[in-house]
Amino acid sequence: MNSKIKRLLRKNIFELSPYSSAREEYVGKEGIFLDANENPYGIYNRYPDPYQNQLKQKLAEIKKCKSNQIFIGNGSDEVIDLAFRIFCEPYQDTALTFAPTYGMYQVSADINAVELIQIPLNKNFQIDRKTVENCLKDENLKLIFICSPNNPTGNLLNTDDIEFILQKFSGIVIIDEAYIDFAAQNSFIEKLNIYPNLIVSQTLSKAWGLAGIRLGVAYMNEEILAFYNKVKSPYNISSINQEMTLKYLNQQEEFNSKLNEILFERTKLINELNHLNLVKKVYPTDANFILMEVKNADELYKKLIEKQIIIRNRNSVIPKCLRITVGTPEENQKLITELKVIDNG
CATH class of the missing domain: 3.90.1150.10 (Aspartate Aminotransferase, domain 1)
Known part of the structure; x- marks a missing residue:
């Protein structure tokens, strides 16, 4: 694997042997299923697809990317939390964001015992390159969260400033695009193949109107995705939520x-x-x-x-x-x- 990505991972996460569910050992849809201790009766008696393959294929079609670049989480908050768990050693590593911004970055940092550095945006709610550049050399800095369009300010952050960070920083950059569908700008998803340290987080809660379903999506390279799949709960998205989301995604x-x-x-x-x-x-x-x-x-x-x-x-x-x-x-x-x-x- 990419040595730069490996260096960023927590040692215990790199060595982790993930739980292997019954639906990973046998992926067929036909047969007599006596392997997962499920109740043989009922409408939703079977465990859901642990990797949401149908849903990912549809999202890949809409977003014009590969299905093996997609992680689906229980809301974007799961995407944020897993980033801390995968890359940050508690009480040792740090993360960074730009204030004011989405409050869950701080909450997740606190839960995972990771210091979150908050650099103020300038008077136009944009990134100050000089201020952030001094922080990028810190070896303990593992994650940078960039919310664009930003919440609560509403504006897109300058693309050149974001790319400056992606080029200068050797850690993981998570661009939170929860509101990107309302913006007249392309998603950073199209730059996944340029920046191996990039994660693009989106949601179906806003433009798609599915806040009650609690479904977040993150786009990343296959190597990072492998560790997200390692650490996530085996069946983190229910069958009902997968079916309902697929139904709405077909109503373009x-x-x-x-x-x-x-x-x-x-x-x-x-x-x-x-x-x-x-x-x-x-x-x-x-x-x-x-x-x-x-x-x-x-x-x-x-x-x-x-x-x-x-x-x-x-x-x-x-x-x-x-x-x-x-x-x-x-x-x-x-x-x-x-x-x-x-x-x-």
């Missing part, structure tokens, strides 16, 4: 229609927000949400809650800021109507 026309509607509504919302006196700034967004700076974030948040309009108060992360998810046309109109009432009050 409906997906495109709903995506276009969200993008249209996003533009309408931005235009309306920019005309309100209480809104000081609407930040550029490439996601399905809008970050805005207001005069009094806590007060406005409470007033909207009283009207049962629930947005996200990000004041503790970015001063005076609230985050609005793009809803249905009716939901968005109710929000704007109430904001106008408050604005005129």
Whole structure:
């Protein structure tokens, strides 16, 4: 295997003998199954495909990559957690990200006893190359998380800055593209063959509208995938979730229609927000949400809650800021109507 990848792995993970499930020893679909101690009766009495092969083939078709470059997790949070478990020695190695960003990087780091270095984004919510370059030489730095489009700021991070890190850093770079479907930019999946240390994380919770199914997808080279498969739970995605996801992935026309509607509504919302006196700034967004700076974030948040309009108060992360998810046309109109009432009050 690639010596650089091997060097990054925890020794116990490299030497790990993974659990071998019954469905790995025999992969056929026909026969009398008396091997896995399953109940012979019932609709969902059989264990699911541990490697979700049908689902991966469909995703490979949609994303124009190989099915053996795909890991499917129980939400993107499993992808994040496994990265710490595979590459970071507790109380020894470190990881890095750019703040403000998705909070689960910190939670997973804490659970796995790994220090997470957070470098502030600049005033335009972009990476400061000079600051990050000094950190890349640290031998204990194993992981870098880059959320693009970033949550909670909404913007894409500059491609050149991300590639600068991929070229300079010998560790694992995870680009979290949970919101990439809402952005007018290609995924970094197309660069997997250029950067062997790259993992691209996506989700079906956002643009596909399957948050309740809890299914995250990561794209990576085969060598890294082998260790993700080693460490994951044997049957981490249920049969029901695999079937339901496959059903929705075959509805590409409906997906495109709903995506276009969200993008249209996003533009309408931005235009309306920019005309309100209480809104000081609407930040550029490439996601399905809008970050805005207001005069009094806590007060406005409470007033909207009283009207049962629930947005996200990000004041503790970015001063005076609230985050609005793009809803249905009716939901968005109710929000704007109430904001106008408050604005005129």
